[in-house]
Amino acid sequence: xxxxxxxxxxxxxxxxxRIKHKILVMxxxxxxxxxxxxxxxxxxxxxxxxxxxxxxxxLHGPNVAKMLGIEGDLLSSKDGEIEPLETLYGLKVIxxxxxxxxxxxxxIWRGPxxxxxxxxxxxxxxxxxxxxxxxxxxxGTGDELISICQTINSLDGAVIVTTPQxxxxxxxxxxxxxxxxxxxxxxxIIENMGGFICPHCKKEIDLFGTGGGEKAAQxxxxxxLGRIPVEPEIVKGGDSGQPFILFKNLPETAGIMNKIAExxxxxxxxxxx
Numbered sequence: 001x002x003x004x005x006x007x008x009x010x011x012x013x014x015x016x017x018r019i020k021h022k023i024l025v026m027x028x029x030x031x032x033x034x035x036x037x038x039x040x041x042x043x044x045x046x047x048x049x050x051x052x053x054x055x056x057x058x059l060h061g062p063n064v065a066k067m068l069g070i071e072g073d074l075l076s077s078k079d080g081e082i083e084p085l086e087t088l089y090g091l092k093v094i095x096x097x098x099x100x101x102x103x104x105x106x107x108i109w110r111g112p113x114x115x116x117x118x119x120x121x122x123x124x125x126x127x128x129x130x131x132x133x134x135x136x137x138x139x140g141t142g143d144e145l146i147s148i149c150q151t152i153n154s155l156d157g158a159v160i161v162t163t164p165q166x167x168x169x170x171x172x173x174x175x176x177x178x179x180x181x182x183x184x185x186x187x188x189i190i191e192n193m194g195g196f197i198c199p200h201c202k203k204e205i206d207l208f209g210t211g212g213g214e215k216a217a218q219x220x221x222x223x224x225l226g227r228i229p230v231e232p233e234i235v236k237g238g239d240s241g242q243p244f245i246l247f248k249n250l251p252e253t254a255g256i257m258n259k260i261a262e263x264x265x266x267x268x269x270x271x272x273x
Contacts, residue, residue, distance in 0.1 A: 012123040019130040024158045028171025030139040033192040034161040038136035040245040044261035046089040050131040056095035058138040065097035069241020081126040115147040157187035168212035188223035226260040
């Protein structure tokens with residue numbers, strides 16, 4: 001006779017079997033723009049006609065809803081299943097922010113409760129058939145990350161987000177080693193906040209140094225996926241719920257994100273052959 005845990009795991013496995021590719025977006029530290037990358041990566045894949053879901057498992061700081069402009073919306077259920085919110089281009093979204101009644105309400109939970117919440121989001125959410133599930137994780141290598149990796153035993157890979165400083169090599173290394181210890185392929189490193197073009201002199205200024213992400217990729221022998229520059233419009237867009245991939249006035253930056261998305265998709269296609 002199956003235990004409740006086994007029954008739930010079978011349910012999760014059934015849900016995940018309908019999702020072709022599951023990709024974890026992670027970072028060794030906070031403040032590197034991991035959620036910005038997750039949101040725009042999900043949209044970049046959606047814009048190509050792929051069916052995409054975005055799961056925010058940062059239980060203590062869920063920012064996906066705000067960056068998508070759906071903060072304040074609440075999830076609904078149907079026939080005992082949680083229905084994800086659907087945004088532009090059919091992107092399906094689940095976040096703790098869509099469950100809490102107030103955006104400033106803290107989640108004061110210990111490990112077991114967090115693990116239970118993540119398993120419920122995986123088992124009870126009606127994702128349907130998807131080409132990609134992008135998972136936005138909290139920084140570091142704590143409970144939520146361990147739970148998602150152990151619960152989904154078929155993750156396609158991890159994408160590590162970092163900043164340009166040399167110190168980023170250390171933080172990136174922790175994420176890469178974490179993924180390898182859990183037998184999760186490292187799809188590559190994205191360097192965020194890499195260079196700022198002065199609106200007056202049009203020269204590039206390295207506000208946060210340069211090349212840390214690329215150096216980390218070389219040292220750790222993993223792919224370097226691309227460099228996203230510092231753009232004031234990206235910050236404004238994140239605060240106003242307008243991902244930069246949809247901006248008409250940031251074509252070069254959007255192009256960089258599209259190339260990153262296609263590199264990731266290309267790795268999945270290569271793995272299938």
